[in-house]
Amino acid sequence: MPHAFVNALVGGALIGLSASILLVLDGRVAGISSVVGGLVRARQGETAWRLVFLAGLLVGGAALVAFRPQALVSHAAPLPAVWLAVAGLLVGFGTQLGSGCTSGHGVCGLARLSKRSAAAVLAFMVAAGLTTFFIRHVLPVSS
Amino acid sequence: MKRLAVAFVAGIVFAVGLGISGMTDPARILGFLDVAGHWDPSLAFVMVGAIAVHLGPAQWALRARRPLWSDAFALPTRTAVDGRLLAGSILFGIGWAIAGYCPGPAIVNLVAPSRPLLAFVAAMLIGTGVFRASEGHAMDPVCPPSPLAPRPPSRS
Numbered sequence: 255m256p257h258a259f260v261n262a263l264v265g266g267a268l269i270g271l272s273a274s275i276l277l278v279l280d281g282r283v284a285g286i287s288s289v290v291g292g293l294v295r296a297r298q299g300e301t302a303w304r305l306v307f308l309a310g311l312l313v314g315g316a317a318l319v320a321f322r323p324q325a326l327v328s329h330a331a332p333l334p335a336v337w338l339a340v341a342g343l344l345v346g347f348g349t350q351l352g353s354g355c356t357s358g359h360g361v362c363g364l365a366r367l368s369k370r371s372a373a374a375v376l377a378f379m380v381a382a383g384l385t386t387f388f389i390r391h392v393l394p395v396s397s
Numbered sequence: 398m399k400r401l402a403v404a405f406v407a408g409i410v411f412a413v414g415l416g417i418s419g420m421t422d423p424a425r426i427l428g429f430l431d432v433a434g435h436w437d438p439s440l441a442f443v444m445v446g447a448i449a450v451h452l453g454p455a456q457w458a459l460r461a462r463r464p465l466w467s468d469a470f471a472l473p474t475r476t477a478v479d480g481r482l483l484a485g486s487i488l489f490g491i492g493w494a495i496a497g498y499c500p501g502p503a504i505v506n507l508v509a510p511s512r513p514l515l516a517f518v519a520a521m522l523i524g525t526g527v528f529r530a531s532e533g534h535a536m537d538p539v540c541p542p543s544p545l546a547p548r549p550p551s552r553s
Contacts, residue, residue: 258419258437258439259439259442261417261418261419261439262418262419262439262440262441262442262443262445262446263442263443263445263446264417264418264446265413265414265415265416265417265418265419265420265443265446266414266418266442266443266444266445266446266447266448266449266450267414267446267447267449267450268410268411268413268414268417268418269410269411269414269415269418269443269446269447270414270446270447270448270449270450270451271410271414271450271451272407272408272410272411272414273407273411273447273451273454273455274450274451274453274454274455275403275406275407275410276403276404276407277451277454277455277458277464277470278454278457278458278464278465279400279403279464279465279466279467280400280403280404280464280466280467281458281463281464281467281468281469281470281471281472282404282471283471283472283473284407284411286499286500286501286504287500287525290500290504290522290525291525291528291529294525294526294529294530295529295530302401303400303401303404304404306401306404306405306408307404307405307407307408308408308504309405309408310404310405310406310407310408310409310410310411310412311408311409311411311412311501311504311505312408312412312504312505312507312508313405313408313409313412314408314409314410314411314412314413314415314416314505315412315416315504315505315506315507315508315509316508317409317412317413318412318413318416318421318505318508319508319509322416322417325416325417325419325421325422326416326421326422326505326506326508326509327422327509328422328423328424328506328511328514329422329423329424329425330422330423330424330427330497331424332513333495333496333513335512335513335516336516337495337496338495338496338513338514338516338517338520339516339517339519339520340492340495340520341491341492341493341495341496341498341517341520342492342496342498342503342516342517342518342519342520342521342522342523342524343492343520343521343523343524344488344489344491344492344495344524345488345489345492345493345496345498345499345500345503345517345521345524346520346521346522346523346524346525346526346527346528347485347488347524347525347527347528348484348485348486348487348488348489348490348491348492348524349485349489349500349525350485350524350525350528350529350532351481351484351485351488351528352481352482352483352484352485352486352487352488352489353473353475353481353482353485354486355489355499355500355501356493356499356500356501357411357499357500357501359486360444360447361444361447361448361451362451362455363473364444364448365447365448365451365452365454365455365456366455366456366458366459366472367456368473368476369476369478370473370475370476370477370478370482373478373482373483373486374482374483374485374486375486377482377483377486377487377490378486378487378489378490378493379490380490381486381487381488381489381490381491381494382430382490382491382493382494383430383432383490383494385430385490385491385494385495386427386430386431386432386494387431387432387433389494389495390427390431390433390434391433391434
């Protein structure tokens with residue numbers, strides 16, 4: 255188990271490094287939901303870097319497939335696709351309404367000591383914890 | 398070109414960090430969120446590691462006049478903790494806990510697609526698009542005048 259903690263810390267440090275590169279050199283916030291959301295009706299000159307960043311995510315994913323395949327093997331119990339679709343709608347709509355996700359609020363915002371991001375992180379962590387509790391421990395079909 | 402390279406490298410490093418940390422496995426996410434079950438607290442250290450590295454640069458950015466390679470920062474300008482922020486974050490938290498995916502890991506996982514993942518990402522894009530299309534740019538941070546647009550050669 256200590257291994258998992260070290261990996262989390264090292265992986266987290268890389269995420270922080272990525273956010274720092276983007277912010278210090280280019281002045282951008284590495285919030286994934288905002289990078290994606292900004293593609294819709296983007297201003298002129300606001301599209302290319304977003305697409306390139308997302309391409310980088312996929313290239314990084316390909317590197318994981320090559321060098322650390324276990325990272326992308328899901329061990330989650332398979333859910334019906336309809337539930338995944340409901341979840342996707344909630345994540346897509348919710349992150350836009352709430353102006354950020356785990357990266358934008360949870361890393362970038364907290365590192366700026368933003369009260370707004372702290373409130374958002376608290377809100378989504380509590381909501382996620384309660385939802386997990388409900389699904390796993392209240393619903394009769396929980397595993 | 399230099400600035401697109403920054404975005405590309407940042408994307409790669411971000412994805413590798415997500416993969417190493419464990420964030421790309423929905424089972425690990427759900428184990429982290431399941432405080433009342435066999436709780437796996439390790440993923441809390443992703444945030445610890447990320448903020449430990451990013452805190453200094455982020456604080457620098459709040460004080461610096463401009464980034465090193467571009468003309469202006471594009472930082473969020475809103476400061477109010479309002480209903481939209483909280484409602485949106487709650488909806489996001491619910492979706493995150495159902496699927497085990499937040500936006501970054503979902504996109505990274507596209508290199509090894511599965512039917513549930515594709516359903517999630519398609520719906521996420523629809524949810525994003527529906528909101529953005531109805532809102533226009535109201536939620537965008539104030540951005541500098543198109544730094545990636547063609548401009549006369551300069552030494553900046």
